[in-house]
Amino acid sequence: MATKTAFRCASGPPRRVYRSSVALLSVLVLLLAGLVACGAQHERVAAAPGEVVSVTPVLGSTTEQTADYLKDWAIQTPVRNGIDAYRVVYRTSAPDGADTTASGLVVLPRTEARRLPVVSYAHGTIVRKDEAPSADAETDRARTALFAAVGYAAVAPDYLGLGEGPGSHPYAHVPTEASASADLLRAARMVAAREGREFDGTLLVTGFSQGGQAAMALAERVxxxxxxxxxxxxxxxxxxxxxxxxxxxxAALDGRISPRAAVLYIAYWLTAMNRIYRLYDEPGEAFQPPYAERVEQLFDGRHDILSVSTGLPATPRELLTPRFQALALDPTGEALRAMTDSDGACDWTPRAPVRLYVSSDDRAVPAANAERCHAALGGDRASVVDLGPVDHSATVRLALPGILTWFGELTPAP
Incomplete structure (x- = not known):
């Protein structure tokens, strides 16, 4: 059974076995810093971003076990080493800037290398808290583990409000996708130090669907x-x-996105953004009956995707009031601000190479998104990679092996 180690004031250090004197020295330094922090707690005003709250081991496997684990999830990749994975709860910022906590996954390779480059993987749309990478759902945990299986340190943010994060998830909110992802990197550095490892400062970033947006937001922040x-x-x-x-x-209203997917995205986004921007005072202003009565409860983090989908209508025009259908096409006021705040993930000029993977047949996230992003990035460092006529879920399966190979060319794992 996994055990939980909390970073808190205590009468003595947790009893653990460390592999080297270097690791022991790292722990002693961290414990000394913790004691100093504990002595000054009454003077603290705000928590430091990335401050570790707790660490829980969630997976430990040999090279052979790791290969079998990835194979079970249909991930084909060469496996060089075993892995150790941890659920990490850490300090970060809420949409209003207040202190909060979030959780994420940190996976370290079982190698002799002390200094490690890092890969950050950002997951796609999920509606239930326990579907997050650090929780019990395995798909995104396996996608993160594949990078550690060849020697990288790998991290995967749950984002706010998912996993063990309090409150509701601010779905597709770029500012907090960026801050939660960046603060997990800070926390992961501390976790690595506890295990006698350190990050070499090199970062590779990837993500799928909502995570593609989050990946670009993190890259811009870094x-x-x-x-x-x-x-x-x-x-x-x-x-x-x-x-x-x-x-x-x-695209959600003109049919380029399949109606069922469009309904899910619209309802999730509106209810999440309303908590931040106050788009409506009562659900009936945005959603038609009978859906107005239950739409916010469907996205409480406890319903699965099937429950959410069956509780919503078949088309966006059955879901939205005429006013909010118009706002989707011609946003004003807070609706415009909500869209603008999350449309800036590509508004920067990268010095590192960027690949935007797309499918021409994607009925959930049209390829035009990548075309707009590519144009906004400018310069000569970004490119669009067409994965062919496949559906949305197939794009990540097709892209990941090539991404792993490309990352190995850019920054080989030690």
Whole structure:
């Protein structure tokens, strides 16, 4: 059974076995820092971003076990080593800037290398808290583990409100996708130090669907914030909704996005953004009956995707009131601000290479998103990679092996 180690004031250190004197020295330094922090707790005003709250081992496997684990999830990749994975709860910022906590997955390779490059993987749309990478759902945990299986340190943010994060998830909110992802990197550095490892400062970023958007948001944050201590080496974003106002919203109403997927995305996004921007005072202003009575409860983090889908109508026009159908196509006021705040993930000029993976037949996130993102990035470092006529879910399966190979060319694992 997994055990939980909390970073808190205590009468003595947790009893653990460390593999080297270097690791022991790292732990002693951290414990001393913790004691100093404990002595000054009454003076603290705000928690430090990335401060570790707790660490829970969730997976430990040999090379052979790791290979079998990835094979079970239909992930074909060469496996060089075993892995150790941890659920990490850490301090970060809420949409209003207040202190909060989030959780994420940190996976370390079982290798002799002390200094490790890092891969950050951002997951796609999920509606239930326990579907997050650090929780019990395995798909995104396996996708994160594949990078550690060849020697990288790998991290996967749950984002706010998922996993063990409190409250509701601010779905597709770029500012907090960026902050939660960046603060997990800070926390992961501390976890690695506890295990006698350190990050070499090189960062590779990838993500799928909502995670494609989150990956670009993190990459922009890292490029603009050298104080994070990471140098961006490459970005591989798969099927991300980078252009909510110009592509996703109109495509949801004109049929380019399949109606069922469009209904899910619209309802999830509106209920999440309403908590931040106050788009409506009562659900009936945005949603038609009988859905107005239950739509917010469907996205409480406890319903699965089937429950949510069967509780919503078949088409966006059955879901939205005429006023909100119009706002989707011509946003004003807080609706415009909500879209604008999350449409900036590609508004920067990268120095590292960026690949935007798409499918021409994607009926959930149209390829036009990547075209807009590519145009916004500018320069000669970004490119669009067409994966062919496959559906949305197939894009990540097709892209990941190539991304792993490309990352190995950019920054080989030790």
């Amino acid at each position: 490029a603009a914030a050298p104080d994070l201590g990471f140098t961006l080496a490459g970005v591989a974003a798969v099927s991300g909704p980078y252009a909510v106002r110009e592509v996703q919203a109109p």
